[in-house]
Amino acid sequence: MVDLSSVRLGFVGLGNIAHLHCDRLESAGLDQVIAGGVDVDADARAAFADAYDAAVYEDPTELYETVDAVLVTTPNKYHEEYVVDALGAGLDVFVEKPLAHTLESAERIADAAADADGFCMVGFHKRFANPVQALRGYEADGTLGEVSHVEADYIRRRGVPGRGSWFTRESVAGGGSLIDIGAHAIDLSLYLLGYPDVVEVSGETRAQFGTDEDYAYVTMWGEDQGPEEFSVDDSASAFVRCADGSTVTLEVAWATNRPNSQQYYVRGDEGGAGLDLSDGSLTLYETSTTGAMHHRTTEIETRDEEAHGIEQRAFVEAVASGEPPETNTVEQALTVQRVMDAIYRSSEAGEAVQLS
Known part of the structure; x- marks a missing residue:
């Protein structure tokens, strides 16, 4: 068995996301791997050092000399700078989704990763949920037959992360709900389809609520600084067509007038599945001729991890x-x-965008 305690991890960007990762490491019994962090903000450095008894730096090169790998948890705009530098220093890298704030920046990261000695892993954590892995197992054993379509919803009734924060500024985030939570929904949909080549995308993005001076909400993750710094989308709808004929329908929203949802319906010719990541439920839908024609609906229970x-x-x-x-x-x-990127371009052009 590999000795995990010998690994030394550094964090680049010491805000809320870094603290979330460290708290999860501690919960998983891996707190001993937290070695240090870097941030341009002195208060963030002090809070991180106090919370995790870790060395902190203002210069990332000093951190890189003391660790085996880094987790990049900065705002999206700065992913490229730190991922490329860390890979160049010979380190392994974990970077939070999305890969970058623009397609061009993401492509530069991919080029750097292809030439690096270390590896780069991207933070799509929803794949690791036990119900998702159980569903993948049923796909692999043929229970669903040929899977052809995924319906994906990641919707918040009111869930703008904080108007005026970097999440709502296009220059830093690259986009809004589509970049933030839509990235998870797109990744998980393609993952459940086996990551086929995408050939065509049609979509529409909207900014209907975040720009409203009278935006009504019950809770907000960050501070509400009003609509002035809200320059991104708060919902998106899309249709994705793949080279093998499989498709994805996507609904994403930070804010809309309907219930919260993190539901995925996977449709195959032998069976289907309903996955709800808000409560961890997984349901299989099958139809059989055994004895007499009938439907069989099976609730799957997995460990809560x-x-x-x-x-x-x-x-x-x-x-x-x-x-x-x-x-x-x-x-x-x-x-x-x-x-x-294609969804944004399709929304602007008012027509489908071809990817290959």
Whole structure:
């Protein structure tokens, strides 16, 4: 068994996302791997050092000399700078989704990763949820037959992360709901389809609520600074066509007048499945002629484990073993980036966008 305790992890960007990752590492019994962090903000450095008893730096090169791998948890605009530098320093890298704030920046990261000695893993943690892995198992054993379509919803009734934060500024985030939570929905949909080549995308993005002076909400993740710094989308709808004939329908929203949803329906010619990541439920739908024609609906129960923790253990194990992970690759993240970029372009042009 690989000794995980010998791995030394550094964090680039010491805000809320870094703290979330460290808390998950501690919950997974991997707190000993937290070695240090870097941030341009002195208060962020002090808070991180106090919370995790870790060395902190203002200069990333000092951090790179003391660790085996880094987790890049900065705002999207700065992913490229730190991922490319860390890979150039010979380190393994975990970067939060999306790969970058623009397609061009994501492509430069992919080029750097292809030439690097270390590997780069991208943070699509929802793949690691036990219901998702159970569903993948049923796909693999033929229970669903040939899977041809995924319906994906990632919707918040009111869930803008914080108007005026970097999440709502296009220059830093690259987009809004589509970049933030839509990236997860696109990745998981393509993952459940086996990541086929995407050939055509049609979509529409909207900014209906975040720009409203009278935006009404019950809770907000960050501080509400009003609509002035809201320059991104708050919902998106899309249709994705793949080279093998499979398709995805996508509904994403930070805010809309309907219930919250993290539901995925996977349709195959032998069976189907309903996956709800808001409560971890998985349901199989089958029809049979055994005895008499009938429907069979099966509720699947899995262990309640935190997907972030499973993902982080997979990264630490890959660093310790020196073997790049086979999942959450830069190539897959680049496909997600291309789909998001195509949805924005389709919305602006009012027509479908061809990808290949």
